[in-house]
Structure formats: structure tokens, C-alpha cells
Amino acid sequence: MQGDLYDVLVVGGGVNGTGIARDASGRGLSVLLCEKDDLASHTSSSSTKLIHGGLRYLEYGEYSLVRKALQEREVLLRAAPHIMWPLRFVMPHMPNLRPAWMIRAGLFLYDHLARRQLLPGSRGIDMRRHPAGAPLIDSIKRGFVYSDGWVDDARLVVLNAVDAREHGAVIKTRTRLVNANRKDGLWHATLMDSHSETFDVQARSIANAAGPWVSELLKGTLGSGTHTRHTVRLVKGSHIVTQRLFEHDHAYIFQNPDKRIIFAIPYEHDYTLIGTTDLEYHGDSSKVTISPEETAYLCESINRYFKKHIGPEDVRWSYSGVRGLLEDENAENASAVTRDYLLELDTPANQAPLLSVFGGKITTFRKLAEEAVDKLGEALQSPAKGKTWTEGAPLPGGDIADADFDRFLASLQQKNPWLPADLAHRYARAYGTRAQRVLGDATSLADLGNAIAPGLYEAELRYLRDNEWATCAEDVLWRRSKLGLHVGPETLDEVTRRIDGWFVQPLQASSWTAV
Template sequence: MSSDHQRNDSYDLVVVGGGINGAGIARDAAGRGLRVLLCEQGDLANYTSSASTKLVHGGLRYLEYYEFRLVQKALAEREVLMGIAPHIIWPLRFVMPHVKELRPAWMIRMGLFLYDHLGGRKKLPGSRGLNLQTHYTGKPLKDSLKKGFMYSDCWVQDSRLVVLNCMDVEARGGTVLPRTRCTDAQRSDEHWSVELTDTVSGKTTRVNTRAVINAAGPWVARLLSDAMHRNDDKDVHLVKGSHIVVPRMFDHEASYLFQNDDGRVIFAIPYEQHFTLIGTTDVAYEGNPAEAEASDDEIQYLCDAVNRYFKQGIEPADVVWTYSGVRALYDESDEADVSAVSRDYSLDLDSSAAPLLSVFGGKITTYRTLARQAVDQVAPLLGAPIDDWTGKAALPGGDIPGGDFEHYLERLCAARPWLPQDMAWRLARNYGTRTEQILGEAASLDDLGEHFGADLYEAELRYLAEAEWAMTAEDAIWRRSKLGLMLTPAERERVAAWYAGQNDKRATA
């Protein structure tokens, strides 16, 4: 999709970083009429933004650190994001068993009262107390757990959220270049000259732009020093969070939040219909963020954390997949505990010459408000309007009538009775109304082309290559979808071979 996109050599704004912040900023700017180019050194959502706990949430535990403004902002965003992406964002109910030795019941009740009311909740049900001995969510838990609390948050297909924002950038006239690194940026009073290097071919090009936004996530400081030749005194903490995936541990759709004896909390969430996702850790990190992976200690830590609660224990041998991401947290304090470092963000604008805005910190839930504030800061300098539009326009595939996903799924199944129900659900949850583009005129599974295993057919791989920048098996089955969990190693190799063939055709075209 991007490789054939015609590029100018002059832009209003170059955004460096194809994670959720960069994607959101580029979408917002393109929608205000700016000529935008977004570049990302890897695949879209290659690093931190595909390694989250997959939640759009207020951050219940941040209330303990008096982060009321952050929680309020995040809670208000939950329902906005549900409105623009009802296919990839949906409500979850969380169960928090009470362990009186860790936090008193009155503290949890007070926190949940604030959580219910800080963000102007309208769509999601409020919190309530539970008798775990009689409630269905108590069945998988140890008999010693008598009492609990239930509250609401939302699930998000995190890497898909990034891709959908980028699709909207191109739909609004912008340019998106994955696998393109910003290797140099020279600044004058009027503009930037930015060198872009294609990380596949090694080819370099230069573009001019009136402003640059550095949204490089854990590379934000390195980009400033290496490509922009600046010394910046912002205090950025790199923190690694790791998750594990195990076979399904309970047979209902609610999720769990477990208090750990170190003061942290751990989530256990139904995942991809057949698994349970458990996370996350918080470990100070040094080194290349691209090489982050779950350590044996982290895997054991997560197993131990849930084993305090579930009757059926797990051990590292049960883990079918792990993933890790590195967050860049901005901190002006001398806080030693990385769990206590704020998840809020900081925007640093230097308008002494051609504008440079650097983004420090942030979280998926507040990406849209971060993007709006970032573009608001550079818009007056570029002659663009101040306009809060992104919460009203659906993301690609999210134009489901009334945001009623269940009704859309019913109609999809009725129109395509040959489509297996689980497959229909997965396609609709990943692609929303764009499912129709994948299925096209197909009247049977055979019409979808080669079958690669599980419910993956060539029609989906082709759509991902043509519409969503997927160039490798990893792009398709671990970021655009999580089908890698369902495929055998041999099947994954067949997907890799298919993409290699597509890339060869593209190279010789």
C-alpha cells in the first residue's frame, strides 16, 4: 500500500514513530488539512504499541498515586474510543478478589466509587460487590477467597488501533512509510531537511518539512541525539512490561485483576477465544528496546502471581507465547520505584526555529487526547485550525450502524451462512465493516483461496498486504491478527513463504 504511494518532497509535518502516538498525531493532522508524512523504522506498531495489556482503561491502581487527572482523562476517553472503533474496542467486566492483608475493603470501595464517577461514565455498567462463593466468577478461584468487587473497563486490539489510524492518514491524503528510519534531520529557521532510509532496500531520500514531531516512544531521546544532533535533559525512564499467554484458565468472559503482595496488580484476561493473557511486569530496562523479551524471572513472577488466586495453577512450561514491550516514562522526580512513575505524558515544543515537538510518555487509552494537544501546539505555527474532530469520525471498519457490534455480526452470519461462526466473529472483531472487502464475492470457504491453517485463507493475507502494509508473516499473524497462536510451525512457514513471494513480485514489478 505504501510502497507505491506517490511522495512529494515537501510536507507541512513529518511524524517520526509509527506507534499509537505517532499514528494518532498523523491522523489528527491530516484531518486538519496538513500535508503529513509518517515514518516508522519497523512495521507499524512493531514495538511498544503491540505489546500492551490490550486495555482501554482508566488505570484503577493510579488512584493510589493520586493521579486523579490522568485517571479522569483516561476514563472519559474509554467511551469516545468505543464510539469510533466498536469493532476492536469492547467492554470487559473485571473481578477483583479481596485480600484484606493487601488493601482494606473500604479503600477498594472508595477507589471504585471514584472510578465510576470521575470520567462521566454513560455506556459502561458501574462497580458492585460480589460473593465469590456463589458468583460464577468465583468458581476458578481458591475457596479461601470469599468476597470481591466487579467493575468495567474496555478491551482493545492494540496494534490494529495503530494500523487503523494509519489507514485513515492515507485516506485523508497523508503518506505512511513503514520500515523507513529517520536517519538525519537538519534544521533551519524555515524548515527541516529530513533524511529517510528504507530499512529493506537501504535507499535514502530527503524530504523538506515545515515541522517535525518526534513520537519515537522508547527511542525518543536517541532520535534527538543521533538524528537531530541535540542534547536534551528530559529524564526518560525505560520500563519493560512482559506478558504470558497460556491455554484458557476459565470458561467465562469476565477478566480478573489480582493484587500482588508487592503492591502491583496483575490481569488475567480471556484472549483470542482459546487462551488467557496474563500481565504485566514493570522492570527497569537498559539496551535496545527492539530486543526486549520476557525473562525467566518475569515468567515465573506472573505464574506465581496468578497461582495465589486460581485453584488450577500454571507453571512456565504451560506458557505458549510471551511478548514484551518497552515504555518510555517521563519523570521529573527521583522516584526509584518504576511502578510509581507517572503514565501521563509530556509534550515539549521547541519553536525557536522550524518547530520540533517531542512526545514523552503516554498510554494507549489517552493517545487521541495526546494527539489533539500535540497538533494543537503546532497547528497555529503551520496555519492549520484548532479542531477536535477525531472523536467523532469512525476509524476504518468502525462505521457499524449505531456501534452495535452484535447486530452487525448477526447480519454478517445471516448474509454468509457458509462462514463458520468463530471465523465470522474473529473477522468482524478485527476488521469490522472491512470484512466485506476480505470476503468479496465469495460464496464458500473455497472461494477465499488457499487455506493456511486454523481459519486463515489467502483472501485475508492478500487484504493485509494490499490494505494494511503487511510484508511478513509476523506482520500478519502476530500484529494484524494473533493467528500465530493457532497455527503450527509448518503453517506459519507457509505464510512466511507466501509473503516472500509477494515481496519478490513487488521488487520485480
């Protein structure tokens, strides 16, 4: 790669960076994406994992953002029905908080700001009769139900990267941008890989999609001569995961007295995902963890509604991320900071353009990427300008007929009757129509190789290594899947050691027995 020239160098392997790489490469631009860690290793795997318009943003007057997100919601649900699916949300009514008329008005707007085809509208419910009322305290008599969507956020990022590569992009994970400077109408950049080896590339433009680090790059790594009028506010969001707190398939959205919103969502079949917090953050964005105070806050929020109370001792897993939100001087607190995005294009005369991404949310990543490539195409005077293509294009594995996941799953099981039902379901969810690529020519579990952990066979590890940039146990257990949750705490260290060992010397796995 030494000295190679690209149309676009994308910095950042989160959802915005991989979305830009996918869109740009699909329009015929040559693309190199570099990510200093693994794909989706920070903000983009630390979300509440929702494809949603953002009901609460209506309260802040963010009508344009909500409309844009609602429009994208159904586009994404059709593009990847294996990793995204509709979800019904229940909002219990607490008379001492937002009045019922305000909630009804908000839900009416939410239903009608954008056209709906896949998702049913909202309605009022009697909590004493609805299954979602059973786990809640008896004083809750009424509520509302509405629709949004669920997404496996880390896999969404990986699938964008896979699609980008299949359209010609070069994806370099664990590769850091050391510096970049403009010279003779090009960017001259030095990158460093995980072995501390450096190489130089040239690019006609740079897309700075570094998320929480976008301003840091502008101030240092991208050299002198870059100009920006914007910055990001770092906001920390934390989540906890407990054993399953309810049996039905609806999620909850709870109002807190401080006007924040907390979700309780069915997660990985056996668990409940609870979050999120919104706190100003001033530390190292790559070393963020949940605090005891955040854990207590989330537990208290749940205990305000559920009959069965939880405490810190019930937390099975937690995760935290830092969102680089567009700085909003008018926002009184972190919860009120806009989730909209801004694309800033720096184009000095006769110099290579720099596009920086400020803010954004996972639901609008595709639209953000489309607009970013439009701007870059115009700045580069490229014939690719205007040839948008991603709105109707499925993500890898998402070409499921009529977006009917259940029918697709039945077909996969019919073709592979030897495959256990739970494993067939997980493969179908994770890989969609590409599940057969994981299975290869296997006709029995033995053909998949050793079970390095329950339900994790060598065939899948090979697929993740060769096709999805996985290099270690953390990539596999916590980003490409959530198998780490399903491994007992007493064996997690051993499973982690085995997977890490497989990536170093896969042939040695032939002598292992399953944990």
C-alpha cells in the same frame, strides 16, 4: 518522494505517531509518517490491551490522568466497537492487603470521575456465589466488580494509519529516519527504506513520537540545536499467555504483596493473558524478551489466587515491550512512574518546530494526538489550528450502527451464509464494516483462494498486503491477527515459511494445500 515538502514529518509508527498522523491529515495538513519497522512492532503491540482509566493510579494521586483516561474510554469504545469492547473486572479482596474501605473508596472515585454511558458501575460481590469465585481459593469470600474496556492494540495502530492515509497522509513503514537538520525555516531529512535506498524530504515541522527512542532521536538523529528539558524512563513490561484458566467472561485484577497489580484476562477465546511486570530497563528496546524471573513472578502471582496452579511449562506464548515513560525523579520504583504524557515544543526563532512526545498510555492516545496537532498548528500558524475532529469520528470499520457488534455480526452472516461462523466472527472483529472488502465478491470458501493456514486464506493476505502494510508472516500472525497462537507449535514454522513465501511469490501459492 525525493525532495517533497510536508507540513508534518511524524517519526514513529506506534499508537501516538499514527494518532498524530491521523489527526493532522484530517485537519488538512500534509503528513509523512516513517516507521523503522512494522506498525505497532514494539511498545504498541505489547500492552495489556486495556482501555482503562488506571484504577491503581488513584493510589499515586494521578486524579487528572485517571479522569482524562476515563473520559477517553467511552470515546474509543464508540469509535471502534469491532476491536474494542466493555469488560468486567473482578477484584478479590485479600484482607492482608488493601482494606475493603480503601477499595470501595477507590471504586467510587473511579465510577464518578468521568461520565459513564456505556459501562455499568462497580459493586461488591459474594465470591461464594459469583461465577468468578469458582476458580479461586476457598479462603476468598468477597470481592468487587467494575468496568473497563478491552482493545486489540496492534489493530488500533493499523486502523489509525489507514485513516491517516485515507485523509492524505503518506505512511512509510520499514523506513528509518537517518538524520534531520534545520535550515532556512524547514527540516531537511534523509530517510532510508528496507532496501537501504535513501531519499530526502523537507518538512515544516517534525513530531517525534518514537516512544522508547524519543530521547535517542533528540540526542543524535535530529542533529544539533535541539533542546529538551525532559527524558524518558524505560520500563519493561512482560506478559504470558496460557491455556484458558476459567470459563466465564470476566477478567481478574489481583493485588500482590509488593503492591503491584496483575491482570488475568480472557484472551483469543481459548487462552488467558496474564501481566504485567514493571522493571527498569537498560538494554536495546528493540530486542526485549521476558526473563525466567518475570515468568516465575507472573505464575506465582496467579497461584496465589487460583486453585489450579501454573508453571513456566504452561506458558503457550509470551511477549515483552519497553515503555518510554516520562521521567519522574520522585517515583521510587517503575510501577509508580506516571503514565501521563508531556508534549514538548521546541521552536527556535525563525526555525522549524519540533514536537516531542514523552510518555503516555494507549487509552489517551487520541487526546494526546489532538493536543499535539493543536500545538503544531499554532507553531505553523496553520488555519487547521483548533479544528478538532476525531472525538466523534469512527475508525475504519468502526461505523457499526449503535456500536452494536452482535447485530452487525448477524448481518454479515446473513449476507454471507456460506462463511463458517468462526471465520465470520474473526473477520467482523478484525475488520468491522470493512470485512466485506476482504471477502470481495466471494460466494464460497474456494473463492477466497488457498488456505495457507487453518482459517487464513489468500484473499485476506492480499487485503493485508494491499491495505495494511503487511509484508511477512510475523506481521500477519502476531500483529494484524493473533493466528500464530492458534497454529499448533509443530506446524508454526511451516506456516510461517508459507506466508513469507507468499509475500515473495504469491502466484506459487496456487499449488499449495492447507496445513
